[in-house]
Amino acid sequence: MPELLFSLDSAKRFTDQEKVGHNRWHPDIPPVATVRPGQSFRVHCREWFDGAIHNDDSAEDIRDAPLTRVHALSGPFAVEGAEPGDLLMVDILDMGPIPQESGPLAGQGWGYTGIFPTGNGGGFLTEQFPDAYKAVWDFSGRKATSRHIPGVSFTGIAHPGLMGTAPSASLLATWNRREGALIATAPDRVPPLALPPEPQDAILGRLTGADFDRVAAEAARTAPPRENGGNQDIKNFTVGSRVFYPVYVPGANLSLGDLHFSQGDGEITFCGAIEMGGFVDLHVDLIKNGMQTYGVAENAIFIPGDTPPQFSRWLAFSGISVTLDGEQRYLDSQLAYQRACLHAIDYLTRFGYQPEQAYLLLGAAPIEGRLSGVVDIPNSCATVYLPTEIFDFDIRPSASGPTRIDPGSGAPKATMS
Numbered sequence: 517m518p519e520l521l522f523s524l525d526s527a528k529r530f531t532d533q534e535k536v537g538h539n540r541w542h543p544d545i546p547p548v549a550t551v552r553p554g555q556s557f558r559v560h561c562r563e564w565f566d567g568a569i570h571n572d573d574s575a576e577d578i579r580d581a582p583l584t585r586v587h588a589l590s591g592p593f594a595v596e597g598a599e600p601g602d603l604l605m606v607d608i609l610d611m612g613p614i615p616q617e618s619g620p621l622a623g624q625g626w627g628y629t630g631i632f633p634t635g636n637g638g639g640f641l642t643e644q645f646p647d648a649y650k651a652v653w654d655f656s657g658r659k660a661t662s663r664h665i666p667g668v669s670f671t672g673i674a675h676p677g678l679m680g681t682a683p684s685a686s687l688l689a690t691w692n693r694r695e696g697a698l699i700a701t702a703p704d705r706v707p708p709l710a711l712p713p714e715p716q717d718a719i720l721g722r723l724t725g726a727d728f729d730r731v732a733a734e735a736a737r738t739a740p741p742r743e744n745g746g747n748q749d750i751k752n753f754t755v756g757s758r759v760f761y762p763v764y765v766p767g768a769n770l771s772l773g774d775l776h777f778s779q780g781d782g783e784i785t786f787c788g789a790i791e792m793g794g795f796v797d798l799h800v801d802l803i804k805n806g807m808q809t810y811g812v813a814e815n816a817i818f819i820p821g822d823t824p825p826q827f828s829r830w831l832a833f834s835g836i837s838v839t840l841d842g843e844q845r846y847l848d849s850q851l852a853y854q855r856a857c858l859h860a861i862d863y864l865t866r867f868g869y870q871p872e873q874a875y876l877l878l879g880a881a882p883i884e885g886r887l888s889g890v891v892d893i894p895n896s897c898a899t900v901y902l903p904t905e906i907f908d909f910d911i912r913p914s915a916s917g918p919t920r921i922d923p924g925s926g927a928p929k930a931t932m933s
Contacts, residue, residue, distance in 0.1 A: 518556040518609070518797050518798075519556075519558065520558045520559075520560070521548075521549045521551070521557045521559060521593065522535055522537070522558075522559045522560055522591065522593075523535070524560035524561070524562055524590075524793070526614060526619060526624065526793075530562050530588045530719070531719060536548075536719065536721055536722065537562075537589045537590045537591060537719065537771070537773070538589050538591070538720050538771065539589060539717070539718065539719040540719070540731075540735030540736060541682065541683055541688065541735055541736040541742075541744070542682070542688060542731045542734060542735035543682050543683060543684055543685055543688065543765045543769070544723070544731050545592060545720050545721050545723065545731065545735075545769070546592075546721050546722055546723065547591070547593060547594035548590075548593065548721065549593055549594070550593070550596060550767070551593055551594070551595055552595075552596050553596065553597060553800060553801045553802045554799075554800075555800060556798065558795055558796070558797050558798075559590045559591070559593075559772065559795065559796050559797075560590065560794075560795050561676070561772065561774075561794055561796060562588040562590075562621075562773070563588070563621070563622040563623055563627075563774075563775065563791045563792055563793040564586045564587040564588055564678075564773065564774045564791060565581055565585060565586060565588070567620070567621050567622070568585070569581065569628050569630070569650075569791070570620065571620065571622075571626050571652050573664075573925070573928050574650070574928050574930070575648045575650040575927075575928040575929055576930045576931070577650070578630035578631070578632060578633075578648040578649070578787065578930060579636065579930035579931075580930075581630070581632070582717065583637055583711075583739075584714050584717040585719075586738065586739070586774075587738045587773050587774045588719070588773055589678065589738065589771045589772065590771065590772055590773055591769070591770055591771030591772060592682055592721075592767075592769035592770060592771045593770045593800075594768065594769055595767055595768045595770065595802065596767075597802060598763050598767050598768040598802055599763065599766055599804075600684065600764055600765065600766070601763065601806075601807050602763040602768070602802050602803060602804055602806055603760045603761065603762065603802070603803040603810065603812060604761040604762075604763050604768045604770060604800060604801075604802060605758060605759075605800065605801045605802065605803060606679070606758070606759050606761065606798055607757070607758050607800075608675075608753070608754065608755055608759075608797075608798060608821065609755070609797040610797040611674050611755060611794060611795060611796040612674055612794050612795060613625070613627075613655055613775075613792050613794040614792075614793050614794050614795070615794075622792045622793055623775070623792035623793030623794045624793075625655055626652060626653060627652075627653050627655065627660070627776075627790040627791050627792040628650060628787075628790065629650070629651045629653065629785065629787060629788060629789065629790055629876050630649065630650050630785065630787035630791075631647070631648060631649040631650075631785045631786075631872060631875060632648065632786045632787055633647055633930070634646040634706060634707060635706055636648070636707075637786050638706075638707040639784060639787075639788070640782060640785070640854060640857070641784065641785075641857060641861075642707065644871075645871070645875055647929060647930065647932075648929065648930035649876065649927045649928065649929050650927060650928050651664040651665050651876045651877075651927050653777065653880065655672075658671050658674075658825075659671060659672075660790060662880075663924065664873070664924070664925075665869070665873045665877050666921065666922065666924045667908045667921045668877060668881065668906050668907055668908070669908070670825065670881050670903070670905075670906040671825035671882075672777040672778030672790065672882070673751050673752065673754050673778055673779070673823070673824055673882050674754060674775065674776065674777055674778070674794070675750065675754040675757075675775070675779070675821070676772045676773065676776075676796060677747060677748070677773075677774035677775065677776050677779070677789060678738065678745075678746060678771075678774035679745055679746075679753075679759070679770070679771070679772040679773075680742075680744040680745030680746040680761065680770070680816075681744045681745065681761045681763055681764060681768045681769060682744070682765045682771070683736070683764055683765075684764040687743060687744070687764055688735075688736055691742060692712070692734070695711075695712065696710075696712060698710050699712060711737040711739050711740075712737075713732075713734055714737060715732035715733055718732040720732060743814035744761065744762065744764065745759070745761055745815075748816075749774075749776075749779065751778075751779045751780070751781060751789075752824060754821035754824070755821050755823045756820075756823055757818055757820055757821040758818060758819040759819075760803070760810075760816055760817050760818065762807050762814060762816070763807070770800070772796060772798075774791075775791075775796070776789035776792065777791075778790045778881065778882055779879070779882070780878050780879055780880065781883055781886075781900075782853065782857075782879075782885050784857055784875070784878055784879050785875060785876060788878075788879025789880065790880050824882070825903075827882070827905055827906075828905070829903065829904045830884070830902060830903055830904060831902050831904050831911060831912060832899050832900065832901045832902070833857075833859040833863065833899065833900050833902070834856055834859070834898070834899045835851075835852045835854065835857070835858070835897070835900075836855060836895040836896065837849070837851045837894070837896045838855070839851065840855075840858075844894055844895075846893065847890060847891075847893060847894065848896055849887050849896040849898055851896075852887075852895070852896040852898035853887075853900070855898075856885075856900045857875075857878055857900055860900050861874040861875055863911075864877070867909070867911060867919060867920065868920045868921040868922065868923050869921070873923060873926060873927050876927055878902075881902075881903070881906055883901060883902055883903070885898070885899070885900050885901075886899045886901070908921075909921060
C-alpha cells in the first residue's frame with residue numbers, strides 16, 4: 517500500500533482531524549504535505565457534506581444540506597519542483613469506499629443520491645422536480661442496490677468528482693470577476709447563477725487569524741469546474757486514469773475529494789452521484805513547461821480509466837431543443853439533453869416507478885449522455901443511453917406491454933421547510 521499522507525478518523529469531524537483539509541480555492545492555503553515527482557501515496561477523503569446526510573428514510577437532511585460547507589477536500593499536496601507553466605501528471609492507481617468499515621458515514625458500506633430542492637441548489641431538472649428526495653444505496657463489492665429504488669443492481673464506476681490544482685492570485689481574481697458579473701445580471705435568482713466567495717463555514721487548512729479572514733473573503737467556492745480542474749464530475753475519471761493539470765502556483769498544490777461510488781453522465785440531480793467517503797491512491801509526476809509544449813494553458817486533459825463496467829445492451833432516448841411549452845430554441849444542446857432525460861423518466865414510470873425514483877436512478881446509474889447532433893439548425897439532438905442489464909426485468913418495448921413492478925415505499929421526500 518502506498519504511504520498514507522492524509523488520514524481521516526471516521527469518529528471525528530473533518531475539521532477535528534490531525535491534518536485539516538479545505539473547502540475553498542485560494543493560492544495561499546498551505547499544503548498538508550509535500551510529495552516528490554515519481555511518488556505514490558494514499559489519501560483519505562470525506563464525502564462532500566462531512567456526514568450531514570444520513571442512512572435513513574427521510575429527505576430532510578437533503579432539504580437542509582449545508583451548501584456553504586462543501587466540498588470537504590483532502591490536501592493541498594505540494595509537488596517538489598513544480599512551477600507555473602508545468603503540467604502535473606496524476607495517475608489514479610486505486611480507490612474505493614472507506615475500507616472494512618460499516619457505520620453512519622457515507623462510504624461505510626453505503627452511499628446516497630439526492631434531488632436538491634430549487635431553493636437549495638436545484639438540479640438539472642429543477643423546474644420539473646423542485647422538492648427534496650433521497651435514495652440510499654448499499655454496497656456489496658462493486659455492486660449497488662437501493663431499498664428506495666427496487667428492481668435495479670449495477671456495478672459502480674468509482675471516481676473522484678473533484679480534483680484540481682490551486683489557482684494563481686490572478687486566476688482567482690478572474691474567476692471572482694466574471695462570476696460576479698454573471699450574478700449581477702439576476703442577483704435574486706433561485707437557484708443563483710453562481711456562488712460568490714462566502715466566509716461562513718470556510719475551511720482553510722491551518723490558516724488562522726488575519727490570514728484566515730483575508731483568504732476566506734477572497735477564496736472561490738468549489739462547486740463548479742474551472743480552468744484548474746475542480747468539480748468536473750466525470751464518471752470515467754476512474755482507476756487507471758491519467759490526468760494532466762495546468763500548474764499555476766509553485767508546488768501545484770493538488771487537492772481532491774467528492775468521491776462517487778457511481779454516477780450517470782451529467783450528475784443530473786446535482787447530488788446525482790452515489791456520494792461516499794473513501795480512499796484514493798495517486799502517483800504524481802511533472803512535465804516541465806508542459807503547458808506551453810502541449811498548449812494546455814487551461815482545463816485539464818486526461819486519459820480515461822480502464823475499469824468501466826462492461827454493459828453491452830442499451831435503450832437510448834433522444835431529445836431536441838424544443839421546450840416543454842413548444843418554444844423552438846436554436847441548437848440548445850443543454851435543453852436537448854434535458855428533454856432526453858425527461859423522456860427516459862416518463863418511460864420508466866410506465867413500469868411502476870415514481871418519477872422521482874427514475875430521476876434519482878438516472879443520476880446514480882452509469883448512463884451514457886451524448887451530444888448526437890449539434891449542426892442541424894434549429895434543433896440540437898442529445899441522447900441518453902440506459903443500460904438495460906441493470907434491471908431485474910425487461911424494460912424494452914414489446915407487444916405484451918410493460919412489466920409492472922412494485923415501487924416499494926418510494927424515495928423519501930422532505931416536507932416543505
